[in-house]
Amino acid sequence: MNSSKSFWQISAKVPKESASLVEHFFLEAGAEGFYELLYQEGVTDNLNEDNTTLFFFFPEAFPARAFAPMALAALGIDSNTVVVERIGFSDYIKAFEDSFRSFELTPTLWLVPPWDEDNLQIPQTARRLRLRPGLAFGTGKHPTSRLMISFLEQNLLPGNSVFDLGCGSGILALSAKLLGAGKTLGVDVEQISVDSATENAELNQWSTTDIQFLQGDFSFLNDERYFTADIFLANILPQIFRQNLVHLLVYLRSAKIWALSGIADHQQQSFAELLTDNGINFEWELKEEWLIFYSREAKRPAIGERFSE
């Protein structure tokens, strides 16, 4: 855009069938861009409504307050929902970086984005997991990621090999490596996750001989090269586990230590039954409506908060 300090934002809720007409009209009138809010949790669900919400941006000099109601009236659209606001330009990159600072994953492990290395709040003794949040799942902000990392901290012994299926950003495999894992492999069906995880490994100065990320699916579980991992991790979704049950069961029956997460609390019973019916023994933990199912060789103190069963 230009060097002015502010711009106009005009937002309006319009019938879906009129959206392209409004878009066209506003763009021809000089809008420099727009976006459409399709869904926002707890705010709007335009995907399942007849209306949709449009946001247009006009330069500072544009007579936005006069234009907006007039334009909608001319198009035969109810103008009650129109909101005209003058908004100052801000540094969006800085705002994003300010909103994503280093934080504690476990008392000894901190997640540190690349722009926050100098943060004095990071304890001197904490290990730093360097990670660039982005396209791949696993920014460390989700309870399932933290459940899995706590599990690793409790159960991983130095030199243990680790296999992370559905690695996303690589957060679990990288945490395992930081906690002393030996050979570590992450696999994801999405190439973008594999690329993102590989970049995050580089941020931590690990080469592909230390930790490897590959594109693939549950058929990796039948590949004997990976069959012997000491610890198996998968933070995915129950329906994906179900779809790949045959591969998964073979692995769970032979793995020494494993953990599955991504299961929401309302899915607890059906998922527990699925494992029990197939002769798999497990323990579980709950954190913020999310579950981890796991098994480990030696019994150690329970991780995280215990909830009544």
Place this chain on the structure above:
Amino acid sequence: MAAKKVITQIKLQIPAGKATPAPPVGTALGPQGVNIPEFCKQFNARTQAQAGSIIPVVITVFSDRSFTFITKVPPVSDLIKKAIKLDKGSAIPHKEKVGNLSQAELESIAKTKFPDLNANDIDAAKKIVAGTARSMGVTVSE
């Protein structure tokens, strides 16, 4: 892949290869806590071959602020402008005509945009494209 709970879905139109952190990208994604530079980098990489076109993009933000996006075919009005080398639509579409679209051009645009349109067949898609043309002050040859 894990536990992907959608918290926000936003549709934007951005010139191919030219996403920047300014509005509308910044204003749309900033409040969602999305990594804006990362989005711009990925969008520009994916669309650079389509330089000169406007690309609709739907961005889905998940509960841990990771995100994904899909790009769509340029909007019909953009395809019409390109087809007949038009700079701007008409301000008074019913009175001032600014161009004409042949049946062949109409059909070609309908086919290009078909995957994104709510149309069962090419004839229905052609009707939608013709409607957009009229709203821009562009006539369609019989």
